[in-house]
Amino acid sequence: MIVYLLLPIIASLLAPFLKPKKATHLISLSFLIPFFAACFELFNFTTTEIPLLSFSPPIGEFYVLIDPISSAFGLTVCMVSAMVGYYSFPYMLHRFEEMGLGENEYRKYIVIYGLYAASMLWLVYSGNFIMLYIFLEISLITSFLLIYMYGYGNRRWVGLLYFIWTNVAGVLTLIGFIVIAMDNSTLAIKGISAISMVAWLLIFVGMVIKLPGLGPHIWLPWAHAEAPTPVSALLSPLTVGLAGYILLRVYLIDPSFIQAYRNPIMIYAIISSVYAGFAVFKQMDYKRLLAYSTVSQMGYILIGLCLGTYGLIGVVIQYMSHAFGKSILFMTAGGIIASYHGLRDLRKMGGLHEQIPSISNAALLGFMNLGGILAIGMFGEFFILRGVVDVFGFEISTVPLIVAVVFIFILSGWYSFYTLKKIFYGTPKDLERPKISRYLDVPLYLIGILSIIFIFPPLITVLLNGLKAIIGGGT
Amino acid sequence: MTESLLMAAIIILTLGAIFSLKDHRIGFAASVVSILLAFASLTSETYFFGFFVIAIGVLNLITLFISENQIKGIDYAITAMLIFATILVIQTENFAVLIGTFVLVSVPTYILVMLSDREAKLDVGIKYITFMVFATIIFIIGAFLVVYFYKEMNPSIYIIGYVLLVLGLGLEVGIAPLHEWVPDVFSAADPIPISIIASIAKIVPFIVAFKILIATTNPVTYSITMFAAFLAVLSMFTGNIGALTSRELGRVLGYSTVANMGYILATFVAIVKPEFIYLAISGALLQLFANSAGKIGFFTAIKKEGVSAPFTYTLALSFIGIPPLMGFWSKLFITLALVYSGYVWLAVLLVINSAISVPYYIRLARELGKGWGYGIANIVGLIAVLITVITFYPPDWFVQSVKFIIETFGVAL
Numbered sequence: 001m002i003v004y005l006l007l008p009i010i011a012s013l014l015a016p017f018l019k020p021k022k023a024t025h026l027i028s029l030s031f032l033i034p035f036f037a038a039c040f041e042l043f044n045f046t047t048t049e050i051p052l053l054s055f056s057p058p059i060g061e062f063y064v065l066i067d068p069i070s071s072a073f074g075l076t077v078c079m080v081s082a083m084v085g086y087y088s089f090p091y092m093l094h095r096f097e098e099m100g101l102g103e104n105e106y107r108k109y110i111v112i113y114g115l116y117a118a119s120m121l122w123l124v125y126s127g128n129f130i131m132l133y134i135f136l137e138i139s140l141i142t143s144f145l146l147i148y149m150y151g152y153g154n155r156r157w158v159g160l161l162y163f164i165w166t167n168v169a170g171v172l173t174l175i176g177f178i179v180i181a182m183d184n185s186t187l188a189i190k191g192i193s194a195i196s197m198v199a200w201l202l203i204f205v206g207m208v209i210k211l212p213g214l215g216p217h218i219w220l221p222w223a224h225a226e227a228p229t230p231v232s233a234l235l236s237p238l239t240v241g242l243a244g245y246i247l248l249r250v251y252l253i254d255p256s257f258i259q260a261y262r263n264p265i266m267i268y269a270i271i272s273s274v275y276a277g278f279a280v281f282k283q284m285d286y287k288r289l290l291a292y293s294t295v296s297q298m299g300y301i302l303i304g305l306c307l308g309t310y311g312l313i314g315v316v317i318q319y320m321s322h323a324f325g326k327s328i329l330f331m332t333a334g335g336i337i338a339s340y341h342g343l344r345d346l347r348k349m350g351g352l353h354e355q356i357p358s359i360s361n362a363a364l365l366g367f368m369n370l371g372g373i374l375a376i377g378m379f380g381e382f383f384i385l386r387g388v389v390d391v392f393g394f395e396i397s398t399v400p401l402i403v404a405v406v407f408i409f410i411l412s413g414w415y416s417f418y419t420l421k422k423i424f425y426g427t428p429k430d431l432e433r434p435k436i437s438r439y440l441d442v443p444l445y446l447i448g449i450l451s452i453i454f455i456f457p458p459l460i461t462v463l464l465n466g467l468k469a470i471i472g473g474g475t
Numbered sequence: 476m477t478e479s480l481l482m483a484a485i486i487i488l489t490l491g492a493i494f495s496l497k498d499h500r501i502g503f504a505a506s507v508v509s510i511l512l513a514f515a516s517l518t519s520e521t522y523f524f525g526f527f528v529i530a531i532g533v534l535n536l537i538t539l540f541i542s543e544n545q546i547k548g549i550d551y552a553i554t555a556m557l558i559f560a561t562i563l564v565i566q567t568e569n570f571a572v573l574i575g576t577f578v579l580v581s582v583p584t585y586i587l588v589m590l591s592d593r594e595a596k597l598d599v600g601i602k603y604i605t606f607m608v609f610a611t612i613i614f615i616i617g618a619f620l621v622v623y624f625y626k627e628m629n630p631s632i633y634i635i636g637y638v639l640l641v642l643g644l645g646l647e648v649g650i651a652p653l654h655e656w657v658p659d660v661f662s663a664a665d666p667i668p669i670s671i672i673a674s675i676a677k678i679v680p681f682i683v684a685f686k687i688l689i690a691t692t693n694p695v696t697y698s699i700t701m702f703a704a705f706l707a708v709l710s711m712f713t714g715n716i717g718a719l720t721s722r723e724l725g726r727v728l729g730y731s732t733v734a735n736m737g738y739i740l741a742t743f744v745a746i747v748k749p750e751f752i753y754l755a756i757s758g759a760l761l762q763l764f765a766n767s768a769g770k771i772g773f774f775t776a777i778k779k780e781g782v783s784a785p786f787t788y789t790l791a792l793s794f795i796g797i798p799p800l801m802g803f804w805s806k807l808f809i810t811l812a813l814v815y816s817g818y819v820w821l822a823v824l825l826v827i828n829s830a831i832s833v834p835y836y837i838r839l840a841r842e843l844g845k846g847w848g849y850g851i852a853n854i855v856g857l858i859a860v861l862i863t864v865i866t867f868y869p870p871d872w873f874v875q876s877v878k879f880i881i882e883t884f885g886v887a888l
Contacts, residue, residue, distance in 0.1 A: 130807070133798065134799050141797055160837065163837075164830075171830050178822070179814070182815060
């Protein structure tokens, strides 16, 4: 496995010496190979550790942690990174042209892109909290650089905003880890037995900024809307959700904090999700709209975290479904930008299905994932709902809670079809019919197909059994 | 063997200084040879320390090529003296030699600070020398009081000694509230000599202070440690706020030094916890090395009006403490040492300070980073970056070597 994990890093370092097209294929291929490896690990229920190096206490051993959870996250990261990699090729060349930069700029871009995606892949396989923090920060710097160099609008300001917010999030989490180190004299995940409330609080607050929850979410719409689209298509589906992964790992060691403050966190998560869900309707910029939808969807992850074993399975599946769906959607936004010279304003769109049917159909697949309709998101919503009933019981007093959670699911479907109608259906506007590069639509369908075949056996049974074995609970 | 190697190093250095009057490159070559000889005198446990010192020292010598000063040729030998003292200080347990090395890194900088491309900067020199002489005297008095009175268990004299030692150190390296000279001198003097003063010259004072204080730990130390913690916090905030509000790049770097010295002084609280002192010293040394590499890179960039942007950004990110650059590991070790010593509040303040330093380091990187380029300034930038990225391989090797080094950390009385 470790060889497969090293591939993306090696490929990123080699890529600048190749022509843009070859470099793109190299990078994407280097993510597809670990994708299949991760699927293979998932099928085998592999749970193992590969030691990397030992470190003096209180840092402890660095190792690669492989279990069904990291396989599930790993395969998602690989798939999305590979597909967005293909997609970047025409998109970024178009962007460089717009910015007046030459094709040579692609060399710089592809190295940073590769390292960014690889750092997220390594993050989910990290068996030591310091190692995890290192990859978290590498993904932060690389994505910051991509926004800072190639973003839209006031990109320098947005880049710094993003960097400072998420750096604060990372630093709070780091202090949390240090407190864990003091209590356990190791930071290797297998060696930690207790996590104090202080450490939990710091990690939780840090990760809620990164996730983000309502309140600290202000950086996200800016960063996700102004980043170059391939970066948005990693930032929103993969990076922010990794905060959920970190919380999940901490929860599996010691769930005391969540158990103690279950109700307030649950209420906060529901409010956060509902608020952001309604905020979607107010957005007139397609990418900003998707960013608000991310805040709403990340509320699901916080909700799932409060809901015991079923909820945790829901968190993993929700991450996958959101990653698949949102990466497709950001790529459709990018497709429209590339076809119509930076068109992002919803008011100028309408009936685009006539002009760009391939992108429109891909968007349908993406919104099916968000709404939990006939795609893997369906299982995510099922497990979250099952968790609600399991943890809070099914009585008259809990009906409002169940209704609230169901309402969030309905809200997602509602804004999905609202957006779909506003952009792709309805009266066509007078726009020409552009020629779409195959790189700009095929990757979207590949992700879409994966998200649908994941609801059928053997994939879904393997995934659920694997998660059940690690997390516990029923199928 | 050790002594003869060190003697040979000194002789070559002296001869090189004399012959450098004919051709300044002789001075450079003799300096490099002599510090390599000094390096050879190290034992295997101290190789990593020596490696970093030599790397930073050679970097200092290379930067002198950029500077056209009044004593061209001898400036290499003067800088090599600082490197020599830094290698000597890690090996000795003799109190007199320790004090000697302290003076040895102080006095050569009196000359360096006045050098410039045109005429000698006497006003800067006078200001600097006044402060430094004062610092050296306070430090030495403090060291004597601490060493000779801790055994007699005379708490009041020990405390006076401790305070004088820390204040002397503070004046020497620039710790608030005795940092006044730092921003002024850093912005007024020539960038190249200042980069030497800001890098290699900072290492010895800390090691001497560490050795003396560790050797003289006694129950009274617990009560006075708070003094160092207080100065450390003051220094971090003064430095970072000063840097955030300064416009001139030299001043920003001066205040950044004040903040960095605060981070390092914070490790003094770990002296009372012998079981985790290795974390404190690993952190302090790595922070000194990271600070040196960064300061050399940035000052060279000021002198040559910019180096390649990837270099300045890497150095800035290292200062901010982004993993896996060296600045991250040093702050991580310092923070761990503070938490273990029971100074959680100090650890939290340190982390907050490193977060608020982000804007000015990014500003430095942006204003000094200019596309891609070649030339001597970029070679310096490249070596400085290589020093900070060496910790891509997690530096447990350095921690292990420090564990050996501190076994011999002490003063033979």
